[in-house]
Amino acid sequence: MSKIKITEVALRDGSHAMSHQYTVEQVKTITKALNDASVPYIEVSHGDGLGGSSIQYGLSGTDELKLIEAAVEAADFSKIAVLLIPGIGTIEDLKNAHRIGADMVRVATHVTEADVSKQHLETAKELGMETVGFLMMSHMAPVDKLIEQAKLMESYGADTVYVVDSAGALLPDQVAERIKALRQALTVDIGFHAHNNLSLAMGNTLAAIKQGATRIDGSVRCLGAGAGNTQTEVLAAVLEKMGIETGIDFYKMMDIAENIIAPILPGTQEITKDSLTMGYAGVYSSFRLHAERAAKRYNLDSRDILIELGKQKIVGGQEDMIIDVAAELAKKNKITV
Numbered sequence: 001m002s003k004i005k006i007t008e009v010a011l012r013d014g015s016h017a018m019s020h021q022y023t024v025e026q027v028k029t030i031t032k033a034l035n036d037a038s039v040p041y042i043e044v045s046h047g048d049g050l051g052g053s054s055i056q057y058g059l060s061g062t063d064e065l066k067l068i069e070a071a072v073e074a075a076d077f078s079k080i081a082v083l084l085i086p087g088i089g090t091i092e093d094l095k096n097a098h099r100i101g102a103d104m105v106r107v108a109t110h111v112t113e114a115d116v117s118k119q120h121l122e123t124a125k126e127l128g129m130e131t132v133g134f135l136m137m138s139h140m141a142p143v144d145k146l147i148e149q150a151k152l153m154e155s156y157g158a159d160t161v162y163v164v165d166s167a168g169a170l171l172p173d174q175v176a177e178r179i180k181a182l183r184q185a186l187t188v189d190i191g192f193h194a195h196n197n198l199s200l201a202m203g204n205t206l207a208a209i210k211q212g213a214t215r216i217d218g219s220v221r222c223l224g225a226g227a228g229n230t231q232t233e234v235l236a237a238v239l240e241k242m243g244i245e246t247g248i249d250f251y252k253m254m255d256i257a258e259n260i261i262a263p264i265l266p267g268t269q270e271i272t273k274d275s276l277t278m279g280y281a282g283v284y285s286s287f288r289l290h291a292e293r294a295a296k297r298y299n300l301d302s303r304d305i306l307i308e309l310g311k312q313k314i315v316g317g318q319e320d321m322i323i324d325v326a327a328e329l330a331k332k333n334k335i336t337v
């Protein structure tokens with residue numbers, strides 16, 4: 001029986017789909033229920049991580065520190081994780097999250113920019129936190145580059161390094177190749193974070209586990225950016241059938257999905273034309289609502305904006321480019337706004 005540790009990301013990745021409007025009450029209820037279902041880690045932050053609340057990324061309805069505090073209070077089993085993207089979140093944000101009880105930080109960088117995680121990973125270690133290096137948009141780098149960047153994170157003190165398929169663009173063989181290479185090159189744990197834009201989140205997750213990933217992300221009812229992540233309650237059931245232990249009570253997880261998450265979803269978490277286009281074109285899943293709004297504003301098909309963003313290799317942190325790209329497309333197609 002191998003053991004997989006799952007991090008539930010609906011209260012962070014799902015924040016994109018919720019337009020960052022989680023309330024303290026929602027976070028308390030969801031965290032308590034996940035805790036009772038024995039989910040080992042629960043991530044809580046703005047969708048773009050600590051300090052993400054802004055015009056550029058979307059303003060939070062509630063200060064994320066209040067949400068993190070509520071989660072810490074509601075959990076006596078689950079550990080509370082936060083996400084931090086250097087340049088968006090600061091060392092001060094990290095210290096504040098630690099002070100109010102966050103146990104783990106996932107320091108996220110673009111797949112070729114691991115060097116910017118040094119200070120944050122080292123500080124987290126000094127604070128006694130569990131540390132994760134989170135290599136976003138992993139489909140954009142060849143395997144040797146990914147190894148180089150993962151090794152940097154390992155050298156800064158990451159306890160785990162994640163392959164993050166932010167766009168849901170990777171195919172199962174590509175995931176397997178990446179995880180296998182990291183497993184051979186690193187001594188720390190390897191994790192995998194999927195998005196379901198090409199309906200491959202579960203298949204890719206199983207491919208990752210087969211190659212030795214032991215830390216896996218899921219979102220209950222698929223509540224994550226784009227088409228969501230690997231669906232946690234389904235993953236818990238599949239792994240149980242495979243004889244792989246997660247410790248999660250999947251019966252309780254199904255109840256959370258059905259009775260707590262489904263009623264608060266702004267729409268169903270399914271593979272829409274936009275999320276499918278993101279997986280196809282390799283675009284950041286968190287761009288979905290930004291592209292939808294830009295399409296409305298410029299009378300465009302949101303898929304055209306997403307395809308262009310993919311062509312221009314626009315990455316997280318460049319959300320302002322979505323409007324620029326839409327304005328350019330409208331001008332080129334002589335669309336009046």
Ligand SMILES: CC[C@H](O)CC(=O)C(=O)O
Pocket residue numbers: 013047048049108136137164165166167193225285286316
């Ligand atoms: C904007 C941060 C991003 O949502 C982190 C993440 O979950 C991913 O890259 O998939």
Ligand SMILES: [Mn+2]
Pocket residue numbers: 013166193194195224225285
């Ligand atoms: Mn994600």
